Amino acid sequence: MNVDKIRLINFRNFKDASFNFHSSLNIFIGDNAQGKTNVIESIYTLLRGNSYRAKEDSNLINWSEKESYILGEVSKNKEKFQINILLQDIDRINSLPKKAKKIIKVNKKYRQKSWLTKRFTPVIFTPEDLQIIKSSPSVRRKFLDEVIINLNPIYERYLRDYSRVLFQRNMLLKSIESKSNLEQHLTVWDQKIVEIGSMIIRYRVKTLQIMNQKVKIIHQLMTKNQEVLKLKYNSNILTSFSEDNEEIGNIFEQKLSQAKEQDLRLKVTTVGPHRDDYFIMNNLVDLGIYGSQGQQRTAVLALKMAELELLKEKDREYPPLLLDDVLSELDSERRLFLMKIIKERPLQTFITSIDIEDLTQYNINSSSKIFRIKDGTMQNDGE
Ligand SMILES: Nc1ncnc2c1ncn2[C@@H]1O[C@H](COP(=O)(O)OP(=O)(O)O)[C@@H](O)[C@H]1O
């Protein structure tokens, strides 16, 4: 899959800029705060219908304007898509963001955002992704759940159903104290929570298993076989990782009934996949606790590259890879391996960097285009 071109009108600090992208490597060079990340963000927004970092769509509109266009051409499995996204915030006063109106057209037809998200799944790495390792279980669950959704769209429905059932059960737990006759209704929600929750656990265990195979290979390449990365599901329900749905269901049911008194007391559901986590282990130690910054970065990159490989297996071609500020954070050897991994794959990559000396050593001239970004303009048409 390729993003062939993009035109940005009033998008962040770009007034009007057009990019014709290379099918292999695209490099955005520029000083701080010139617009490199904004270009990465615009590509992501074109493909997904929303930004990965803006709180509101209206943040994407240039401060002194009321509307913004992202116009692009994308090809996937030999099919061409002309995507136009219009963001409008007509009553905008100064830069105070309000909810923007969003109109998406693909090949001149109006489409919902979900039309895009079902088809286009770029893999993006930003410095904030380090949180997958450093931060709370919910951040890790979110990453894993998103990988699963991209591989199996139906999983999104299971997640939604689960959180609805969980909400209902928690509401009931809160009202039982005043009306104890409500307690009998708990079994209905218990059944549902076990049924959907077991499916979620099974998807997660299975996906971590297949991710492990990919992660291991890529991570070993990046660390010259010195380190072994492994993901391990840390479930509050399962101790061994059977793939058998029925068995997971039985154990879940047991744990839920064991926790019943506690749940009634705390008025919240204390067991289930909503409390699960996974360890990211490097040479058998937990990277979140013991890893160096560089090891953590390398691990997140390996996770993202594993996601990329899985998406490629599903769609039979690679999705675009967006790498923001990744080079400056890796030592020269790991950088070299990363660039090698990228170069060896039929893959479109977008990468930002402060300077070009960084990149000359990778011998990438023939398969790349360099865009110099300065103050929301492109200084050249790609070299
Ligand atoms: N909605 C907006 N309108 C105009 N300028 C914006 C908007 N949002 C961000 N910017 C500008 O974009 C600049 C940052 O661009 P960014 O792409 O993050 O820089 P970098 O090149 O360091 O990655 C900020 O300094 C800010 O001035």
Ligand SMILES: [Mg+2]
């Ligand atoms: Mg940046």
